Amino acid sequence: xxxxxxxxxxxxxxxxxxxxxxxxxxxxxxxxxxxxxxxxxxxxxxxxxxxxxxxxxxxxxxxxxxxxxxxxxxxxxxxxxxxxxxxxxxxxxxxxxxxxxxxxxxxxxxxxxxxxxxxxxxxxxxxxxxxxxxxxxxxxxxxxxxxxxxxxxxxxxxxxxxxxxxxxxxxxxxxxxxxxxxxxxxxxxxxxxxxxxxxxxxxxxxxxxxxxxxxxxxxxxxxxxxxxxxxxxxxxxxxxxxxxxxxxxxxxxxxxxxxxxxxxxxxxxxxxxxxxxxxxxxxxxxxxxxxxxxxxxxxxxxxxxxxxxxxxxxxxxxxxxxxxxxxxxxxxxxxxxxxxxxxxxxxxxxxxxxxxxxxxxxxxxxxxxxxxxxxxxxxxxxxxxxxxxxxxxxxxxxxxxxxxxxxxxxxxxxxxxxxxxxxxxxxxxxxxxxxxxxxxxxxxxxxxxxxxxxxxxxxxxxxxxxxxxxxxxxxx
Numbered sequence: 001x002x003x004x005x006x007x008x009x010x011x012x013x014x015x016x017x018x019x020x021x022x023x024x025x026x027x028x029x030x031x032x033x034x035x036x037x038x039x040x041x042x043x044x045x046x047x048x049x050x051x052x053x054x055x056x057x058x059x060x061x062x063x064x065x066x067x068x069x070x071x072x073x074x075x076x077x078x079x080x081x082x083x084x085x086x087x088x089x090x091x092x093x094x095x096x097x098x099x100x101x102x103x104x105x106x107x108x109x110x111x112x113x114x115x116x117x118x119x120x121x122x123x124x125x126x127x128x129x130x131x132x133x134x135x136x137x138x139x140x141x142x143x144x145x146x147x148x149x150x151x152x153x154x155x156x157x158x159x160x161x162x163x164x165x166x167x168x169x170x171x172x173x174x175x176x177x178x179x180x181x182x183x184x185x186x187x188x189x190x191x192x193x194x195x196x197x198x199x200x201x202x203x204x205x206x207x208x209x210x211x212x213x214x215x216x217x218x219x220x221x222x223x224x225x226x227x228x229x230x231x232x233x234x235x236x237x238x239x240x241x242x243x244x245x246x247x248x249x250x251x252x253x254x255x256x257x258x259x260x261x262x263x264x265x266x267x268x269x270x271x272x273x274x275x276x277x278x279x280x281x282x283x284x285x286x287x288x289x290x291x292x293x294x295x296x297x298x299x300x301x302x303x304x305x306x307x308x309x310x311x312x313x314x315x316x317x318x319x320x321x322x323x324x325x326x327x328x329x330x331x332x333x334x335x336x337x338x339x340x341x342x343x344x345x346x347x348x349x350x351x352x353x354x355x356x357x358x359x360x361x362x363x364x365x366x367x368x369x370x371x372x373x374x375x376x377x378x379x380x381x382x383x384x385x386x387x388x389x390x391x392x393x394x395x396x397x398x399x400x401x402x403x404x405x406x407x408x409x410x411x412x413x414x415x416x417x418x419x420x421x422x423x424x425x426x427x428x429x430x431x432x433x434x435x436x437x438x439x440x441x442x443x444x445x446x447x448x449x450x451x452x453x454x455x456x457x458x459x460x461x462x463x464x465x466x467x468x469x470x471x472x473x474x475x476x
Contacts, residue, residue: 060189081439122355164225259428352377
């Protein structure tokens with residue numbers, strides 16, 4: 001793993017130099033050459049992590065439309081995550097052997113066909129003639145191809161577990177960046193000379209709650225990876241996995257993002273109940289480490305002040321439960337944003353508005369479920385729900401068929417626990433699931449569902465292979 005960390009660090013340092021210290025033409029050339037190198041390199045975990053970090057951000061670097069390539073003059077620039085998708089298509093087509101079929105292949109095909117329908121419907125409803133908007137539709141749909149290519153490029157469980165290990169440093173960097181920002185009043189990207197101002201910090205200086213949240217996609221998917229590894233690996237690294245979980249929870253809490261705190265809290269409770277099963281040593285050890293980190297951070301005045309403000313904001317969830325949809329004037333999703341989206345959806349409730357001008361005008365990703373209805377209608381929501389339901393049901397069913405002592409049994413139960421948390425974030429903080437996507441959102445989703453398919457297939461082999469205890473009772 002040390003060589004992989006070094007290789008990843010080298011790629012990221014080169015990307016920082018090309019993006020922030022070189023002319024745009026040099027940056028574009030670097031990313032094209034990097035993609036060509038990826039297409040001829042078999043180390044998929046490193047390259048996946050590299051492109052994911054570029055799409056998700058790092059210490060305030062690589063924000064939207066910074067790591068880009070200008071391919072065609074006059075058209076919008078292409079994010080480097082799209083180059084990764086195109087490179088994955090090339091590698092998948094050249095891969096030898098028969099591609100493993102995910103257990104959700106049939107309903108996955110329905111999902112992709114319905115996406116194509118939404119594109120066609122969008123043009124039927126009306127799309128601006130400007131070629132830039134046609135190009136943008138292609139950019140929205142292209143990342144979904146990863147659901148087809150990634151299972152072929154990462155066919156083994158080891159590929160995914162190595163990727164999760166590569167995620168660990170970035171989870172720690174995300175929370176440390178928040179602490180640094182709170183303590184010094186300046187973002188790491190500003191301290192490094194890449195940024196000159198920050199609206200979030202200006203609001204914080206005026207006495208408002210700091211809402212900064214670094215590398216949200218990495219925080220999310222590294223949380224899942226750590227839960228998975230902790231469930232199946234009882235070795236010396238369990239404290240590392242626990243550290244990643246704590247770092248991710250602290251990132252969500254310090255950002256005062258209610259939906260994320262709720263999602264992580266629910267998932268940890270369910271994890272303790274159904275996966276760890278309240279093993280006293282693990283639960284006590286985790287709680288002790290969390291308390292140590294918590295009280296250590298409280299000794300820093302700036303962090304203590306943010307903890308207090310974040311707690312006040314998060315506790316406003318109780319006001320929503322009491323009927324105040326504005327959560328004391330701190331929430332506008334339910335009384336302002338959602339009604340506007342739903343009013344437009346009612347004009348086409350069955351199939352929504354597709355990739356049309358109407359969707360582009362009324363879309364609001366702050367209200368995930370309502371926006372999904374607007375885009376894809378009742379049919380689209382049913383397809384999405386069917387996909388999620390079948391995915392969870394198949395994994396739980398396969399997991400419960402394994403022996404109680406099989407680590408993979410616990411691992412399979414992590415998937416529905418985490419997916420529920422992911423859906424809570426989608427419903428409360430910002431849309432995560434859709435019939436389109438940007439690389440920063442689609443890469444972790446393709447990783448999660450492809451890994452589910454790999455684990456389902458491996459569990460099938462475990463089920464078909466008798467355990468040692470079973471072998472002992474077979475008559476001679």
